[in-house]
Structure formats: C-alpha cells, structure tokens
Amino acid sequence: MDADLTTGERIRVLRESRGMSRPVLAQLCGRGVEWLKKIESGERELTSHPLLLQLAAALQVADLSVITGTNTPSAAATAPLGRLAHPGxxxxxxxxxxxxxxxxxxxxxxxxxxxxxxxxxxxxxxxxxxxxxxxxxxxxxxxxxxxxxxxxxxxxxxxxxxxxxxxxxxxxxxxxxxxxxxxxxxxxxxxxxxxxxxxxxxxxxxxxxxxxxxxxxxxxxxxxxxxxxxxxxxxxxxxxxxxxxxxxxxxxxxxxxxxxxxxxxxxxxxxxxxxxxxxxxxxxxxxxxxxxxxxxxxxxxxxxxxxxxxxxxxxxxxxxxxxxxxxxxxxxxxxxxxxxxxxxxxxxxxxxRTAALHVMQMAHRVGAETVSYTPSARTVAADLWRNSPRSMRAETSRLAEAVGITTAG
CATH class of the missing domain: 1.25.40.10 (Tetratricopeptide repeat domain)
Known part of the structure; x- marks a missing residue:
C-alpha cells in the first residue's frame, strides 16, 4: 500500500482488490453508496472509530493502520475479522x-x-x-x-x-x-x-x-x-x-x-x-x-x-x-x-415500510442480539433508516442505532 494514499483511497484499493462492489461494502457497514463514494473520493472525512472498525471487518483487515495509514495506538488497534464485531x-x-x-x-x-x-x-x-x-x-x-x-x-x-x-x-x-x-x-x-x-x-x-x-x-x-x-x-x-x-x-x-x-x-x-x-x-x-x-x-x-x-x-x-x-x-x-x-x-x-418497522421493533424486543447480529435483520433496519419517509425517520433511526447501525459520522 502506497504510504501517500489517503484513507479513502486505501479503502477503495482494498475494496477493489477483494472484488467487492461499492454497494456491497456500503451495505455491510449499514450505509448508503453515496456515503462510501464520498469517503473514497476524499469529499467526506472518516472520523468515526466504530465505522472504521466496521470497514475493517467487512474488508477483512486486522490492523486499522492499513486503512488509516497511521501508526497511532488507536488506529493500530486490532479489528475484528468477522462480518460483525462481538467482544466475546x-x-x-x-x-x-x-x-x-x-x-x-x-x-x-x-x-x-x-x-x-x-x-x-x-x-x-x-x-x-x-x-x-x-x-x-x-x-x-x-x-x-x-x-x-x-x-x-x-x-x-x-x-x-x-x-x-x-x-x-x-x-x-x-x-x-x-x-x-x-x-x-x-x-x-x-x-x-x-x-x-x-x-x-x-x-x-x-x-x-x-x-x-x-x-x-x-x-x-x-x-x-x-x-x-x-x-x-x-x-x-x-x-x-x-x-x-x-x-x-x-x-x-x-x-x-x-x-x-x-x-x-x-x-x-x-x-x-x-x-x-x-x-x-x-x-x-x-x-x-x-x-x-x-x-x-x-x-x-x-x-x-x-x-x-x-x-x-x-x-x-x-x-x-x-x-x-x-x-x-x-x-x-x-x-x-x-x-x-x-x-x-x-x-x-x-x-x-410502516408494517416492516413495527414488526422489526417487535423482533428487537423479542431477541435484541439475534437482530443485532443477523445480517438479514440489519439489512432491513438499514433499508428502513435510509428509505423511509420523513415522518418515520425518528423511529427508524432509533431502531438502526439499537441494532448497531451507525446513523451519524
């Protein structure tokens, strides 16, 4: 990896080297394609540590410094290698x-x-x-x-x-x-x-x-x-x-x-x-x-x-x-x-989407960790957060945050 590459350029190189499309990587991080495009182009700065961890997990990178290009203690922390992170x-x-x-x-x-x-x-x-x-x-x-x-x-x-x-x-x-x-x-x-x-x-x-x-x-x-x-x-x-x-x-x-x-x-x-x-x-x-x-x-x-x-x-x-x-x-x-x-x-x-939101809220009440650690459930929650009408934004954002999908940063 060229030492002069920016964080966004590093993400793009890693993504392309794995044959991964931009929509797939964005979905694994619970974000939209435009968000990832702006990160890769340098139009938007990536400062959220949880999002860095999600990107590292999705890209199968164990050391965050490969993404950030720095060697600071926080950036060099080992990232989880599964699709999602769990402390156990x-x-x-x-x-x-x-x-x-x-x-x-x-x-x-x-x-x-x-x-x-x-x-x-x-x-x-x-x-x-x-x-x-x-x-x-x-x-x-x-x-x-x-x-x-x-x-x-x-x-x-x-x-x-x-x-x-x-x-x-x-x-x-x-x-x-x-x-x-x-x-x-x-x-x-x-x-x-x-x-x-x-x-x-x-x-x-x-x-x-x-x-x-x-x-x-x-x-x-x-x-x-x-x-x-x-x-x-x-x-x-x-x-x-x-x-x-x-x-x-x-x-x-x-x-x-x-x-x-x-x-x-x-x-x-x-x-x-x-x-x-x-x-x-x-x-x-x-x-x-x-x-x-x-x-x-x-x-x-x-x-x-x-x-x-x-x-x-x-x-x-x-x-x-x-x-x-x-x-x-x-x-x-x-x-x-x-x-x-x-x-x-x-x-x-x-x-x-109204019915989907209601049912997803029920799913989360029944089994919070099942929803948080199941990709299909996270995909539904991310879709609701990104695409629901303005009247549902507050509730879909709360669901996304509860499931562990970052809605800011």
Whole structure:
C-alpha cells in the first residue's frame, strides 16, 4: 500500500482488490453508496472509530493502520475479522485455535456431566435475549473440557465425550455466526463433524452436517449445502424406525434446511417439496415435541414456511402464513425473533415500510442480539433508516442505532 494514499483511497484499493462492489461494502457497514463514494473520493472525512472498525471487518483487515495509514495506538488497534464485531470472540478464538495437543493437568471429565452442561447451554441459547453474550462466555470452558475429555477417556466413555464435543462445536458455530473470521467458522464446522464421526453416532453426524450446511449456505455454496444435508438425511433415514424422537427431529431439521437453501436459489418446486418432507416428519412426532438444539417441531415447520415464501419473493403468501402462526408456540426466543425479521422482509418486498418497522421493533424486543447480529435483520433496519419517509425517520433511526447501525459520522 502506497504510504501517500489517503484513507479513502486505501479503502477503495482494498475494496477493489477483494472484488467487492461499492454497494456491497456500503451495505455491510449499514450505509448508503453515496456515503462510501464520498469517503473514497476524499469529499467526506472518516472520523468515526466504530465505522472504521466496521470497514475493517467487512474488508477483512486486522490492523486499522492499513486503512488509516497511521501508526497511532488507536488506529493500530486490532479489528475484528468477522462480518460483525462481538467482544466475546477473542476468548472463543483462543479456545478453538490454541487447542493443546497433550492432556491438561486436570481431573477426569464425566461425559454425562459434560453433556448436561452442553444441553443447558443450548437451552440458554434459545431462551436468552442476550444469547450470544451469555453463551459466548461459557463456550471457552466447554471447548477446553470437551477436548480434554476426548483425549483422556477410552471406549464408550470417549464416544459419549465425542458426541458432547460435537454438540459444543455446533453451538460454537451458531453463537459465532457472522462474528467469527471465516477460518474459525470452517474449523468449528469440521471439528463438529469429525467428532460426530469418531463417535459413530448417526444422529450426531446428521446434526453436525446440518451445522456444516449452514456454513456452506451462508458462504455462497448452496449446491454443496444441499449435498451435505441430503447425504446426512440418507445416512440417518435407515435408523429412524424405533429411533429416539430426537433422531427424527434432526432428520426433519435437515429437510427444512434444504427447503430454505432451495428457496434462496429460486427453486420453488424443490423448496416446497423439502418443506413438505419436514412437515410430514412433524406430523409423526408428538404435537409438543421440540428438538433441543435445532428446535425442529410443529412450530418451526410453520415458521420455515414463512421463510421459504419470503425467500421466493412470495410476500403475500409469507405474510398470510405468518398471520396464522402463534409465535408463543415456539420456545426459542432466537427463532421467534428471526420469524419477525422474515415477516418484516415480506412487508418490505411489498413496499409497506410502516408494517416492516413495527414488526422489526417487535423482533428487537423479542431477541435484541439475534437482530443485532443477523445480517438479514440489519439489512432491513438499514433499508428502513435510509428509505423511509420523513415522518418515520425518528423511529427508524432509533431502531438502526439499537441494532448497531451507525446513523451519524
């Protein structure tokens, strides 16, 4: 990078070197294209430190001095490398990426007790409005204890520890989505699947594949995502007769995953076919059944119908489906918040910004961190703030600020 380049010129060079368009980078920062154009041209000075951090994260730059061209302590601070920043990431990164290759001088780990802690943390993920923060604080200890258990146990005890460790890494993938660097996301997904395969447990393999499918879909590999979840479904299907309910639950979750993946690709027939399979699984489970981690059940099948319709740009159908849903039937706060985000997207597709704002405010009240750390939710909030009429500006600005989208600077 030429030392004489201005901050704006550096941003432009970094953006172009990554093959990123100006609208994409502006959207990742929650700003408009004209704002970024003025920054890059030098017409507008960039003085906001939070905006510098957002730009660094979006451009995958670890040192802000690469953007600013200065070496002052504040400018040289390490920036987060995920799409969004969360204060819990450094400790999780350390636990994942500095895995010891030898047994730690600690006492034995009971795999049943470890699994109990993991299950409890999954419940926290689904019930807390601050799930990323609260779960993120527990993950480093769970990761280290899980790794210690599989290194020190043998036989059936070790296989149980492998299942628990796979669950830990699946939860890590959920809790760090969009805030983790890409390399950590892939490491976590791979370790979850490897631990499940080492345990030789079809349900654990299917659950880890569901998690890997999420990573593949969110990183623009939809065909690979479909392949993974379909293979996982084929693997577990022969074991479903007489299997525990959770085995059928994760099989149903794989079908819903495939439905959304196909919908995002505009494959309407495939999307509803996969959804229908998930719907049939739910009909064959008790009405009140909910999978402990994937939250598959009757309510989640209905929630996914809204997501499929929204992703297919069938906004009228999505809103109609949402009208018939009882959100309280879903025990997961995180999933309820995401439902309202999907409904808000549907209202935006129809041009009804008033309804979209109202629903987004509901989503934020239900699960503040789910909204703040989900790109689709932030996109809706940014769109409302930028494009709503003057009469809504105060409310849309408050929503944008609450979500973490900078509206000044």
């Amino acid at each position: 990431m450094p400790d999780i990164w350390a636990a994942v990426m500095t895995r010891s290759l030898t047994a730690a001088p600690a006492g034995p780990v009971d795999p049943a007790a470890l699994q109990g802690r993991v299950d409890q943390t999954w419940r926290l993920w689904h019930t807390s409005a601050r799930n990323r923060t609260e779960v993120g604080a527990l993950l480093p200890g769970l990761i280290r204890d899980g790794e210690h258990a599989v290194r020190t146990l043998d036989g059936e005890q070790r296989r149980r520890a492998q299942v628990a460790l796979s669950d830990v890494y699946r939860l890590t993938g959920q809790a760090t989505a969009y805030v983790a660097p890409a390399e950590l996301a892939w490491v976590v997904a791979d370790r979850a699947l490897s631990a499940a395969q080492a345990a030789d447990n079809p349900a654990a393999i299917a659950a880890a594949s569901w998690n890997l499918g999420n990573i593949l879909r969110e990183t623009a590999y939809p065909e690979e995502a479909l392949r993974v979840v379909e293979e996982a479904a084929d693997l577990i299907r022969p074991h479903l007769d007489g299997a525990p309910e959770d085995w059928r639950g994760i099989y149903g979750a794989l079908q819903l995953h495939a439905a959304v993946t196909a919908a995002r690709e505009g494959r309407e027939g495939d999307a509803w076919r996969y959804w229908g399979r998930g719907d049939q699984v739910a009909k064959n489970l008790p009405v009140a059944y909910v999978h402990p981690s994937a939250v598959f059940g009757r309510a989640n099948v209905d929630f996914h119908a809204v997501s499929v319709a929204t992703d297919l740009k069938k906004s009228a159908r999505a809103i109609g489906l949402a009208d018939d849903i009882d959100p309280d039937a879903m025990p997961s706060v995180e999933r309820r918040a995401r439902l309202w985000v999907e409904v808000a997207r549907g209202h935006l597709q129809r041009g009804d």
